[in-house]
Amino acid sequence: MDDDVIRFSVNKSSDKNGSPRKGRTTKRVKMSKKAKLNELRFYRLKAKKKMNSPNPEVRIRYKLEKAKRKEAWLIEKLRKYEVPMAPAEAYDPEILTEEERHYLKRTGEKKKNYVPVGRRGVFGGVVLNMHLHWKKHETVKVICKPCKPGQVHEYAEELARLSKGIVIDIKPNNAILFYRGKNxxxxxxMSPPDTLSKEKALEKYRYEQSLEHTSQFIEKLEEELEAYHKHVADYKKSKDEALHIDCKVTT
Structure with a gap:
């Protein structure tokens, strides 16, 4: 009786022999070396065509798009160097009198030794040097060079947080005096965990410099594009006015 019954299989594909067919996996076709070279050549020719275009707007827009892509890439790169801040430890900042501040300021200014903060900015090595200096001295002088306007105050806050030192004075020559504290x-x-290493700090500085220059270049290109649009609008306006005057003369 079973031989007279017809059975159907739903949602099951079968081959010619009647056995169920396994799901096919589509293989990704790899590009050959020649195809990759041809593709690169195509993009280079396309870029060259835009760069050598007789239309200034095309040239400016191409440079602007390229610069914006670079800016986005640099911002993404700099995110990797963001170190999460460690939870602040509870400590009691000491209150110094004016006389104590004056004394520490005078003694700190006389000392020739200092801790430099260079292009890398504040990283673990700077805080380590401060602690090593505090082994024998109560105060330490930190000199920031090169330093942008207002950046010395940022460095002072950051170093005070990392080293738990007290800022005594900030000099006009970008020098900061720190006091280690009585206790x-x-x-x-000595090197805080929430700081970059020497190599990473240098890499971050280079990316920051590149980002700054790229942003300035983008601003310059946007100004050029705006000036070009203004020039085109003025030219069309003067042309229309001249045409209008010619029409009046002929009539």
Whole structure:
């Protein structure tokens, strides 16, 4: 009786022999070396065509798009160097009198030794040098060079947070005087974990410099594009006025 029954299989594909067919996986076709070279050549020719275009707007827009792509790439790169801040440890900042501040300021100015903060900015090595200096001295001088206007105050806040030192004075020559505190105890880990290494700090500086220059270049290109549009509008306006005057003369 079973031989007379016809059975159907739903949602199951079968081959010619009647056995169920397994799901096919589409293989991704790899480009050959020649195809890749041809594609690169095509994009280069396309870019060259835009760069050598007789239309200034096409040239400016091409440079602007390229610069904006670079800016986005640099911002993405700089995100990798963002170090999460460690939870702030509870500590009691000491209150100094004016006399104590004056004394520490005078003694700190006389000392020739200092901790430099260069193009890398504030990183673990700077804080380490401060703690090593505080082994024998109460105060330490930190000199920031090169330093942008107002950046020395940012450095002072950052170093005070990382080293738990007290800012005594900030000089016009971008020098900061730090006091270690009366109850200073040298930490076991002198380089804070929420800081960059020397190599990473240099890489970050280079990306920041490149981003700054790229942003300035984008502003310059946008001004050029705006000036070109203004020039075209003025030219069309003067042309229309001249045509209108000619029509009046002929009539």
């Amino acid at each position: 200073y105890v040298q930490p076991t880990v």
